[in-house]
Amino acid sequence: MASIEDDFDRAAVEALLDHRFQDATLIARALTHRSAVDSDAAAYERLEFQGDRVLALLIADMLMSAYPNEAEGALSKRLHALVSGEMLADIAREIGLGPRLRLGGGEGAAADQRDNPSILADAMEAAIAALYRDGGLEVARRFVERHWRDRLARAAQPPKDPKSGLQEWAMARGLGLPEYRVVSSEGPPHAPVFTIEVAVEGRSPARAQGSSKRMAERLAAERLLQELTR
Structure with a gap:
C-alpha cells in the first residue's frame, strides 16, 4: 500500500x-x-x-x-x-x-x-x-x-429527471409504468458496475451502465427517452 x-x-x-x-x-x-x-x-x-x-x-x-x-x-x-x-x-x-x-x-x-x-x-x-x-x-x-x-x-428551463420524463411519456400514451431490471452487477465492491435495462410496453428496451443502480437507471431512462422522442 x-x-x-x-x-x-x-x-x-x-x-x-x-x-x-x-x-x-x-x-x-x-x-x-x-x-x-x-x-x-x-x-x-x-x-x-x-x-x-x-x-x-x-x-x-x-x-x-x-x-x-x-x-x-x-x-x-x-x-x-x-x-x-x-x-x-x-x-x-x-x-x-x-x-x-x-x-x-x-x-x-x-x-x-x-x-x-x-x-x-x-x-x-x-x-x-x-x-x-x-x-x-x-x-x-x-x-x-x-x-x-x-x-x-x-439550460433555459429547469432540467427534468429522465426517469420522470420517461414515466410521463408512457403515461400520456396510456402505457404502463417503465420497468427497470438489473441485467448484471460486476466489479469489485469499491468500484461496482451495474447494467440496467428499462422497458416500456410495446417498445424496444434500452440499457446503460453506471457505478450505482440509480445512475444506471437514470442513464438507461435518458437513452430510451431519446430513442422514443426522435
Whole structure:
C-alpha cells in the first residue's frame, strides 16, 4: 500500500485546480482511493463528505443569483442536475483528474478505474473540500464558478429527471409504468458496475451502465427517452 506522499505530483495537481496548497496532504488525500492506502483516514471519503456540502452551497448561491424569480422547485431541479455524479465525473474528466488519482489493485486495475464515474465524482467532491479547507470558501467558489458557470447558464428551463420524463411519456400514451431490471452487477465492491435495462410496453428496451443502480437507471431512462422522442 502507498503512503500519502507516494506517487503524487503536487505541481501538476495544483495546476489542474489553479491553487497552490499550503497543506499538500489535503489534496493528496483528496485524490487517494481507499484501495491505495492502509487506513481509511488517509483516503478521500471524509473530504468527499464535506465537498458535497460545499459544492451544494456554492451552486445554490449561483442559482439564487442567476434565477432570482424562479420557484424553489425549479431551483431544486437545477441544483440536483448540477451536483449529480454524472456532472461531477464530466468535470473531473474535463480537467484531467483521472490520471492523478491514486488507486490500488495493481497497474492494470488502477488503469481500469481512472474513468469510473463514481470514483471520479467522489474525488471531484473531495478536491473541492481540499480547496475549501486550504484556502477558504472563496477559493472553492472560484473553482466552482469557473467550471460550473457555463453549465448552469446552458439550460433555459429547469432540467427534468429522465426517469420522470420517461414515466410521463408512457403515461400520456396510456402505457404502463417503465420497468427497470438489473441485467448484471460486476466489479469489485469499491468500484461496482451495474447494467440496467428499462422497458416500456410495446417498445424496444434500452440499457446503460453506471457505478450505482440509480445512475444506471437514470442513464438507461435518458437513452430510451431519446430513442422514443426522435
